[in-house]
Amino acid sequence: xxxxxxxxxxxxxxxxxxxxxxxxxxxxxxxxxxxxxxxxxxxxxxxxxxxxxxxxxxxxxxxxxxxxxxxxxxxxxxxxxxxxxxxxxxxxxxxxxxxxxxxxxxxxxxxxxxxxxxxxxxxxxxxxxxxxxxxxxxxxxxxxxxxxxxxxxxxxxxxxxxxxxxxxxxxxxxxxxxxxxxxxxxxxxxxxx
Numbered sequence: 001x002x003x004x005x006x007x008x009x010x011x012x013x014x015x016x017x018x019x020x021x022x023x024x025x026x027x028x029x030x031x032x033x034x035x036x037x038x039x040x041x042x043x044x045x046x047x048x049x050x051x052x053x054x055x056x057x058x059x060x061x062x063x064x065x066x067x068x069x070x071x072x073x074x075x076x077x078x079x080x081x082x083x084x085x086x087x088x089x090x091x092x093x094x095x096x097x098x099x100x101x102x103x104x105x106x107x108x109x110x111x112x113x114x115x116x117x118x119x120x121x122x123x124x125x126x127x128x129x130x131x132x133x134x135x136x137x138x139x140x141x142x143x144x145x146x147x148x149x150x151x152x153x154x155x156x157x158x159x160x161x162x163x164x165x166x167x168x169x170x171x172x173x174x175x176x177x178x179x180x181x182x183x184x185x186x187x188x189x190x191x192x193x
Contacts, residue, residue, distance in 0.1 A: 004121040006175035015132040016116035020106035023093040038070035044124040045075035051178035058151040073103040078114035079182040121178035
């Protein structure tokens with residue numbers, strides 16, 4: 001497992017478009033489906049990463065709370081499924097049902113969406129405002145599998161609170177840290193590495 005930090009996409013960036021299949025339902029989900037939301041959380045995610053597994057239950061609870069407050073949530077898996085078959089749509093759907101994902105779990109087969117977001121790791125979190133402008137990017141909280149720190153989602157929760165209160169974007173945003181996205185051989189983006 002390569003410990004990889006977020007690239008920290010520039011605040012103010014407009015949410016890149018996407019139209020991907022939700023493995024839970026088989027239906028297409030697009031960025032514009034959330035145009036009426038108060039905000040949009042995009043989490044780059046996967047089944048096998050220990051960093052994702054470490055925060056998964058807390059993130060599922062966070063997502064439910066965020067959606068109740070009008071903030072949409074999607075998770076996107078972009079890993080090379082030839083090398084990591086546990087991250088393929090079938091196992092993704094099984095995990096989503098097992099863990100009770102109430103949010104779309106999308107498969108980015110071409111990895112183009114991950115590249116558009118400059119995603120680097122799993123988990124990698126992005127929060128966009130109602131106009132689709134990047135307001136927060138970085139870590140869920142300070143918890144890591146190797147640390148004795150409770151998983152609270154403090155950083156992302158605080159960002160959602162500030163967004164909904166109409167406050168400026170939080171200062172001191174810290175990169176997420178996780179497993180590197182598993183790019184197809186030769187498909188690594190120029191920002192990666």
